[in-house]
Amino acid sequence: MNAFTSVLRRTLAPVPAVSKIQVRNTASSRRLTKALRVHPHPSMILTSASPSADHIIYNPPSAAPTPMMTPEIFLPKNDARHSLYQAQEKAAATLPPPLREPYEKTYHLTETDMQRMRELRAGNPAEWPRTRLAKEFNCSTLFVGIVCQASEQRISEMAKRTEHIKNTWGAKRTAARAEREKRRAGWGGADGL
Amino acid sequence: MKTLRLASAVRGFSRRNTRFNSTIAVTSEPLAPTILSTIPPSRNPAASAKLPALHARLALHPSYPIQTLARALVDPTADKDARFTNQNLSTLGNTLTGYYASEFLLVTYPRLPTDVLYAAVGAFVGNKALAALGREWGIETAFSPAADVDAGLLQYKHLKPGMDPKLANRVGAATQEHAMAEAVRAIIAGVHVHEGQKAAKQFIRQHILSRKLEVEKMFDFSQPTRELSRLCAREGFEAPVARMHAETGRRSHHPVFVVGVYSGKKLMGEGHGGSLDEARIRAAVNALKGWYLYSPLEKELPSSAGKKGFKAQFIDVGEVIV
Numbered sequence: 001m002n003a004f005t006s007v008l009r010r011t012l013a014p015v016p017a018v019s020k021i022q023v024r025n026t027a028s029s030r031r032l033t034k035a036l037r038v039h040p041h042p043s044m045i046l047t048s049a050s051p052s053a054d055h056i057i058y059n060p061p062s063a064a065p066t067p068m069m070t071p072e073i074f075l076p077k078n079d080a081r082h083s084l085y086q087a088q089e090k091a092a093a094t095l096p097p098p099l100r101e102p103y104e105k106t107y108h109l110t111e112t113d114m115q116r117m118r119e120l121r122a123g124n125p126a127e128w129p130r131t132r133l134a135k136e137f138n139c140s141t142l143f144v145g146i147v148c149q150a151s152e153q154r155i156s157e158m159a160k161r162t163e164h165i166k167n168t169w170g171a172k173r174t175a176a177r178a179e180r181e182k183r184r185a186g187w188g189g190a191d192g193l
Numbered sequence: 194m195k196t197l198r199l200a201s202a203v204r205g206f207s208r209r210n211t212r213f214n215s216t217i218a219v220t221s222e223p224l225a226p227t228i229l230s231t232i233p234p235s236r237n238p239a240a241s242a243k244l245p246a247l248h249a250r251l252a253l254h255p256s257y258p259i260q261t262l263a264r265a266l267v268d269p270t271a272d273k274d275a276r277f278t279n280q281n282l283s284t285l286g287n288t289l290t291g292y293y294a295s296e297f298l299l300v301t302y303p304r305l306p307t308d309v310l311y312a313a314v315g316a317f318v319g320n321k322a323l324a325a326l327g328r329e330w331g332i333e334t335a336f337s338p339a340a341d342v343d344a345g346l347l348q349y350k351h352l353k354p355g356m357d358p359k360l361a362n363r364v365g366a367a368t369q370e371h372a373m374a375e376a377v378r379a380i381i382a383g384v385h386v387h388e389g390q391k392a393a394k395q396f397i398r399q400h401i402l403s404r405k406l407e408v409e410k411m412f413d414f415s416q417p418t419r420e421l422s423r424l425c426a427r428e429g430f431e432a433p434v435a436r437m438h439a440e441t442g443r444r445s446h447h448p449v450f451v452v453g454v455y456s457g458k459k460l461m462g463e464g465h466g467g468s469l470d471e472a473r474i475r476a477a478v479n480a481l482k483g484w485y486l487y488s489p490l491e492k493e494l495p496s497s498a499g500k501k502g503f504k505a506q507f508i509d510v511g512e513v514i515v
Contacts, residue, residue: 064463067462067479067483067486068409070483070486070488071459071460072459073460073461074483079490080490095436096453097436098437099437099452102432187471187478188412188413189412189413189417192410
């Protein structure tokens with residue numbers, strides 16, 4: 001016990017002795033057992049509404065949907081599975097929220113706009129990168145990329161700069177970035193998930 | 194035409210064998226240098242116990258002669274004379290297995306993209322798969338194609354270790370995998386030649402097509418969201434919209450998002466992932482798999498079509514070009 005701890009102990013109020021009186025809480029072994037009991041799924045319970053004859057209970061464990069079950073929209077018109085899907089369709093459920101608000105494509109840029117975009121980028125690529133052009137012309141960076149490409153010289157310059165930045169990374173960051181790239185490469189189905 | 198030529202080649206082989214057995218002992222003329230006074234064990238099917246065992250294990254019909262089985266086990270690298278090797282048989286076997294596998298896949302998954310179809314056919318009847326099948330059948334290999342090896346062993350000249358398998362043809366050698374696969378193809382061709390087309394088809398179905406192939410894991414999309422958009426535009430569906438089904442731990446180190454991709458009110462696919470982008474991209478991948486892995490309820494193979502002729506149940510317009 002060092003000096004600081006002993007001073008602290010003396011200044012603090014003494015701890016009262018632990019109470020020996022039993023207090024009944026709601027928790028008891030019987031109640032706990034009852035609370036933890038897993039009740040059968042409603043589909044397993046026989047009620048007066050259940051079929052009286054032998055029947056099959058279809059209650060598969062929850063799992064990610066398999067692509068082997070073709071969604072209804074992808075079935076050809078003459079496929080018999082349409083009736084199955086329609087039979088199990090739920091009544092007018094609201095759709096889940098979108099990840100980002102759906103938007104209509106405007107197609108507002110004209111040929112002269114695109115020509116100006118090309119000129120700006122070719123004239124001063126450092127001043128007019130994709131993001132700024134996209135903001136200026138109110139379109140996506142992908143569209144800017146479709147309309148005009150940076151010059152070979154600019155691309156090689158930027159590549160060199162990226163290379164320089166990557167060289168300043170330590171071992172941990174380099175490994176983490178490589179791992180991330182590897183994981184990203186599997187999203188398209190290569191990782192078998 | 195190919196079948197006919199092959200059958201005559203097989204007959205020629207057995208006739209030559211019987212001549213060895215019956216006439217050589219009584220001839221008084223000096224033997225040509227290429228004709229041996231006795232058949233070496235490597236070319237004498239009657240001297241091998243392995244061949245009847247393999248014949249019985251594969252439950253081949255009695256009309257399938259041991260001689261054909263022995264010939265199927267001689268790789269072209271073990272003998273220069275094509276009449277004694279499995280060269281012709283394996284060509285026929287390759288045609289048969291490729292035909293039945295692609296027919297089965299095309300009828301089961303008519304929308305399969307070409308690359309995936311080729312990969313799936315390769316997974317069923319490629320060298321690797323058939324070599325594994327041959328090992329399961331219990332075919333053993335001879336150390337070298339010498340005259341005194343058992344005729345029931347797979348005879349081939351092994352490629353030297355460290356050599357590029359692409360150079361195998363040029364140096365007249367083969368890898369074990371290639372030789373084994375060719376032997377399996379030749380055995381299957383023997384079933385076609387001696388037992389008929391129906392038997393060969395049944396044999397291929399039971400030994401090869403009955404294996405579980407996870408076609409849904411053979412896809413790798415480079416631009417899944419774009420491809421799905423193109424698909425929806427092509428088929429006249431509404432443009433895809435990603436919607437959040439469930440999420441947990443958004444601000445934590447290990448969040449999980451479950452995202453569904455919709456066309457209008459119809460769900461096309463669902464995916465999960467550790468980031469919104471991952472879940473969205475996986476949902477698009479699953480939607481595309483759902484499209485490509487469509488399988489009609491009624492499947493009729495062209496080879497099983499009767500006299501009325503084959504009528505395709507479903508004709509696909511082709512894969513999506515991005």
